Amino acid sequence: MKLKTHSGSKKRFRVLASGKVKRRKSNKGHLLTGKKRNRKRRLAKATYVHDAASRQIRQLMVF
Numbered sequence: 001m002k003l004k005t006h007s008g009s010k011k012r013f014r015v016l017a018s019g020k021v022k023r024r025k026s027n028k029g030h031l032l033t034g035k036k037r038n039r040k041r042r043l044a045k046a047t048y049v050h051d052a053a054s055r056q057i058r059q060l061m062v063f
Contacts, residue, residue: 006060013049013057021049021057 014022027035028043035043049057 003062005063009057009060013061015058015061019054019058021054021061022046023049 012023016022024046025043028040032040048054
C-alpha cells in the first residue's frame with residue numbers, strides 16, 4: 001500500500017529543515033473588525049508547533 005501525506009496537514013503545516021513544524025495562528029480568518037490592531041498583527045506572524053504535537057504532525061506529513 002502506498003503511503004500518502006494527510007491532505008489537511010499538507011495545507012496547514014510546513015516541516016522545516018531543522019525538523020520544526022511551522023504553522024499559522026488561529027483567529028485571523030473572519031470577524032476581524034472586533035479585534036484590536038495589535039492582536040491582529042500578532043496573529044499574522046507564523047509560529048512553531050509545540051514539540052509534543054510536532055511528532056504526530058510529522059507522521060502525517062510522510063512526504
